[in-house]
Amino acid sequence: MVERETMEFDVVIVGAGPAGLASAIKLAQLAQEKQQECMICVVEKGSEVGAHVLSGAVFETKALDELLPNWQELGAPVSTKVTNDEIYWFNNEQKATSIPHFATPKTFHNDGNYIVSMGNVCRWLAEQAEGLGVEIFPGFSAHSLIIEDEAVKGIITGDMGVDKDGNEKDGYMPGMELRAKYTIFAEGCRGHLGKQLINQFALDADASPQHYGLGFKEIWQIDESKHELGKVIHGTGWPLAGDTNGGAFMYHSENNQVVVGLIVDLNYSNPHLSPFDEFQRMKHHPVFKNVLEGGDRIAYGARAIAKGGLHSLPKMNFAGGLLVGCNAGTLNFAKIKGNHTAMKSGMVAAQVIFDALQNNMANTDLTEFKTVFENSWAYKELYQSRNFGPAMHKLGKFVGGAYNTLDQNIFNGGLPFTFKDNTPDHATLVDAKAAAKINYPKPDAKLSFDKLSSVFLSNTNHEESQPCHLKLKDAAIPISVNLVKFDEPAQRYCPAGVYEVQEIEGANQFVINAQNCVHCKTCDIKDPSQNITWVTPEGAGGPNYPNM
Incomplete structure (x- = not known):
């Protein structure tokens, strides 16, 4: 048995994204107000805080206003106000129809919001947390759970210095046990440990399946004459056809840059x-x-985003900890925003945990979290938008869009109907032989690019000769099942060229280029056989986003 160093804290937080850092700051503030010691640790698998953070992002400051009311004086990187907000229906590859605001859900409107880099916002939040005494450990992945007496009692960080066959290399360092009275899991969408917790404690027993989108984002440096600081564009329609839903965006940020993307x-x-x-x-x-x-x-x-909303929200409390933010699925897809609700869920978690610590409680099931969270404005938002995604899935783009505009703009989400989508995303693919093939144009290397040159820009790297972090439950399934029935869709749904089918020695073989992985989690979500499990690689591996 591996001997591991043990460190003990009052609270361990997994993930230095908006939810995790808001949790840490709120806990530290409460401890400071009560003049009590509270040992708080945040572990982050990225090489630095913000390295794995990817978000659009048009940011609503509601949670930040509560958490740090003087954020402007403190120098938060939140300065580019939205000045112009346009929404389009893309009719085809050449035409777009501008949609007036009254004909779109009011949740799409962005008055008072800011265009930001959430990676930079998280770096700044980390500075505020450290200033309050929070310990932050970047480059350490939360590899596994410590569960004793049917309660979570912390996490174990990943071993360092293991080769692809599991053998110890020179400089091998076993992971540490980080034990805590309570653990907050803020890993982001489809968190590795969050997924385990949901399964182990049956947290989704009363919920619809979570639904997801795959979000792409690029940053472009453009000609100054084309730049309109603060301009926001959203749209839907072309190129997505048939039953494929989603939306495009372009935001004019500072320094003559725009961010452009598609969900x-x-x-x-x-x-x-x-x-x-x-x-x-x-x-x-x-x-x-x-x-x-x-x-x-x-x-x-x-990066994948959790967009199921209220109906897909699992139970967020369990013995010894809480799920918060996109790890639970608190994104408000009707707003195309989740940073503010993620932060608020983390702040609620901090309050509930601090109250428990005040009462000398440890590793209990914080059942009161449900009541406190349901009394918050974040839950109210999710309730008002509860039918947004399911209506689009059930009624289609036009009828669903019309329903959502009526429901949000006239009835504030109060229409007495409930739409649920109980078909998980991995179960929606039809037989490849029955589906229309799509001939994509060759990239021109001016506006459109290939996957490998794109991955290069993400600064993705994984230590050579480490165990593959993309685990197959059955190595035969990609060829014997997925290739036969679905033309192995992993070759296409992965945005980083990780998966290939190659003919080797006269036989098809499934090849995993784990070095390319940008940690989007799409394979874990969309694989039709649910045969791929994403686990954490060695700490600091993955993308290194500078300003996403």
Whole structure:
């Protein structure tokens, strides 16, 4: 048995994203107010705070206003106010129809919001947390759970210095046990440990399946004459066709830069569809092309988002800890925003845990979290938007869109109907032989690019000769099942070229290029056989996003 160093804390927080850092700051503030010691540790698998954070992002400051009311004086990187908000229906590859605000859900409107880099916001939040005495450990992945007496009592960080066959290399360091009275899991969408907790404690027993989108984002340096600081564009329609839903965005941020992206809902049915290639051809539409042409693409990233909303929200409390933020699925897809609700869920978690510590409690099931969270504005938002995604899935883009506009703008989410989508995203693919093949144009290396050059811009790296962090339950399934029935869709749904089917010695073989993985988690979500499990690689591996 491996001997591990043990460190003990009052609270361990897994993930230095908006939810985790808001939890840490709120806990430290409460301890400071009560003049009590509270040992708080945040572990972050990225090489630095913000390295794995990817978000659009148009940011609503509601939670930040509560957490740090003087954030402007403290120098928060939140300064580019939205000045112009446009919404389009993309009719085809050349035409777009501008949709007036009264004909769109009011949740889409962005008055008073800011265009930000959430990676930089998280770096700044980490500074505030450390200033309050919080310990933050970047480059350490939370590899496994410590569960004793049916309660979570902390986590074990990943071993360092293990080769691909599991043998110890020179410099091997076993992971540490980080034990805590309570553990907050804020790993982001489809968190590795969050997934285990949901299964082990049956947290989703009363919920609809979680639903997801795959979000792409690029940062472009553009000509100053084309830049309109604070301009926000959202749209839907082309290039996504049939039952494939999603939406495009472009935000004019500071320094003559724009961020451009596409979210593709992962409940699509055509196994030939490539979300990455849909994004690349989207940029050839005049709405985007006229801005991007002549510019330089300087960053690329991709990440799954949890968009099921209220109906897909699992129970968030269990013995010894709490799930918060996108690890639970608190994103408000009706707003296309989740940072503010993630932060608020973390702040509620901090309050409930601090109250328990005040009463000398440890490793208990904090059942009161449900009541406190349901009394918060974050839950109210999710309730008002509870039917948004399911209505689109059930009624289609046009009827579902009309329903959502009526429900949000006239009835504030109060129409007495309930729509639920109980088909998980991995179960929606049809047989490849019955689906229309899609011929994507070759990238022109000016507006559209291939996967490998894109991954290069994400600064993705994993230590050579480490165990593959993409685990197959059955190594035969990709070829014997997925290739036969679905033309092995992993070749296309992965936005980083991780998965290939190659003919080797006269036989098809499934090849995993784990070095390319940008930690988007799409394979864990969309694999039709649910045969791929994403686990944490060695600490600090993965993308290194500078300003996403």
